[in-house]
Amino acid sequence: MNPYLNDDLMALAEQARRFATDRVAPGFQERDRTRVLDRGLMKEMGAMGFIAPELPEAHGGLGLGSLAAGVIHEEIARADLSISYINLLASLNGQILSQHGAPEIALPWLKRLTAGEALLAIALTEPHGGSDAAALRLRIERDGAHYIVNGEKTSISAADQADAAVVFGRTGAVEAGAHGVTALLIPMDLPGVTRNRFDCHGQRAIGRGLLFFENVRVPVSHRLGDENKGFVQVMQGFDFSRALIGLQVLSVARAALEETWAYVAQRQAFGKPLSAFQGVSHPLADFDTQVEAARLLCLQALWLKDKGLPHSAEAAMCKWWAPKLAYDVVHQCLLSFGHGGYDRGVMEQRLRDVLGFQIGDGTAQIMKTIIARARAGREAVPA
Numbered sequence: 037m038n039p040y041l042n043d044d045l046m047a048l049a050e051q052a053r054r055f056a057t058d059r060v061a062p063g064f065q066e067r068d069r070t071r072v073l074d075r076g077l078m079k080e081m082g083a084m085g086f087i088a089p090e091l092p093e094a095h096g097g098l099g100l101g102s103l104a105a106g107v108i109h110e111e112i113a114r115a116d117l118s119i120s121y122i123n124l125l126a127s128l129n130g131q132i133l134s135q136h137g138a139p140e141i142a143l144p145w146l147k148r149l150t151a152g153e154a155l156l157a158i159a160l161t162e163p164h165g166g167s168d169a170a171a172l173r174l175r176i177e178r179d180g181a182h183y184i185v186n187g188e189k190t191s192i193s194a195a196d197q198a199d200a201a202v203v204f205g206r207t208g209a210v211e212a213g214a215h216g217v218t219a220l221l222i223p224m225d226l227p228g229v230t231r232n233r234f235d236c237h238g239q240r241a242i243g244r245g246l247l248f249f250e251n252v253r254v255p256v257s258h259r260l261g262d263e264n265k266g267f268v269q270v271m272q273g274f275d276f277s278r279a280l281i282g283l284q285v286l287s288v289a290r291a292a293l294e295e296t297w298a299y300v301a302q303r304q305a306f307g308k309p310l311s312a313f314q315g316v317s318h319p320l321a322d323f324d325t326q327v328e329a330a331r332l333l334c335l336q337a338l339w340l341k342d343k344g345l346p347h348s349a350e351a352a353m354c355k356w357w358a359p360k361l362a363y364d365v366v367h368q369c370l371l372s373f374g375h376g377g378y379d380r381g382v383m384e385q386r387l388r389d390v391l392g393f394q395i396g397d398g399t400a401q402i403m404k405t406i407i408a409r410a411r412a413g414r415e416a417v418p419a
């Protein structure tokens with residue numbers, strides 16, 4: 037129990053946990069091997085109302101708050117972080133389409149997204165760099181009722197599995213930086229789109245890859261937000277996904293801790309349970325404390341969002357702290373299992389899975405810059 041989660045949210049979490057335990061957990065390791073996202077599972081999640089429940093009902097959601105999305109992310113991630121990427125991409129892209137899309141284009145996609153019938157990627161990073169996202173180079177040029185898109189995006193989650201992508205490109209001058217960027221919704225079956233898949237360390241069921249655009253004609257109706265305002269308007273959604281990522285990885289850490297506490301309480305060495313040795317139990321107690329605190333910070337960020345209050349700094353705190361903490365926690369848990377932890381299995385897969393979020397959606401350094409700007413002022417922290 038905690039002050040953020042009322043009885044309704046606890047009941048929703050319980051329902052999501054039952055589904056995740058019965059339907060998601062059993063294929064966790066198999067999907068890591070096959071690297072295929074289970075579309076059937078995605079539809080089941082949609083039918084249960086687990087995908088972007090925070091969207092208005094008219095946009096396919098349930099009109100619930102961000103905290104509802106948070107508890108569902110936790111429960112699905114606990115069973116398989118890769119599968120909870122479906123929820124993450126839907127919440128991030130759903131908010132963008134809902135707030136910035138033309139209704140006649142956005143609505144059908146939102147309905148498919150929340151039903152688990154469509155997967156949307158988000159494409160910002162380019163081969164020359166991701167941290168300095170405003171320096172992107174992919175060209176978007178107007179040609180009557182269309183935009184012509186040319187360029188390359190890299191390291192895009194679900195690149196080869198997505199049905200469409202929210203793509204950020206340059207419509208203005210390079211010198212205009214963030215103010216010359218436009219966002220488009222680009223269906224992946226348009227002529228001129230090609231893509232591939234990387235061999236990832238973790239999160240292998242969702243995967244990452246390249247997106248190439250060669251003279252891709254996108255109707256102007258597919259623009260998200262205003263021309264040249266894509267970065268300034270559309271990027272606001274990242275505060276939401278940063279808090280959700282925090283909850284996802286902390287949930288993986290919590291599952292690892294629970295299993296490890298049970299293991300060290302029964303495994304014997306030198307005539308005692310491992311937990312009797314402070315060298316074993318105190319690191320776990322330290323991490324247990326920090327996971328509890330970091331989770332409350334993530335819930336606080338979502339609570340602030342639901343109240344319409346500023347939460348960029350809090351979201352950035354969630355995004356740098358939780359993935360690093362989760363990695364350190366799972367690492368410690370793995371060591372507590374001795375040689376068994378090093379075998380291919382759930383613990384080493386968790387370690388591989390959570391590592392990606394120390395980079396994806398922005399690194400710790402970039403998050404700390406966002407926090408510094410919020411505290412010291414943008415002028416005092418120019419880059």
Ligand SMILES: Cc1cc2nc3c(=O)[nH]c(=O)nc-3n(C[C@H](O)[C@H](O)[C@H](O)COP(=O)(O)OP(=O)(O)OC[C@H]3O[C@@H](n4cnc5c(N)ncnc54)[C@H](O)[C@@H]3O)c2cc1C
Binds near residue numbers: 168191396401402
């Ligand atoms: C699992 C995963 C999923 C991803 N999914 C997506 C996705 O769906 N869509 C998408 O667009 N991108 C995605 N990415 C890409 C990710 O957003 C970028 O990798 C990230 O923003 C960093 O960019 P970069 O890799 O080009 O590193 P660089 O920008 O080249 O940075 C390299 C290093 O230098 C540091 N650095 C850079 N600038 C500064 C600075 N000013 N001060 C201090 N340190 C700095 C960085 O923190 C980093 O450690 C994903 C990446 C991963 C690993």
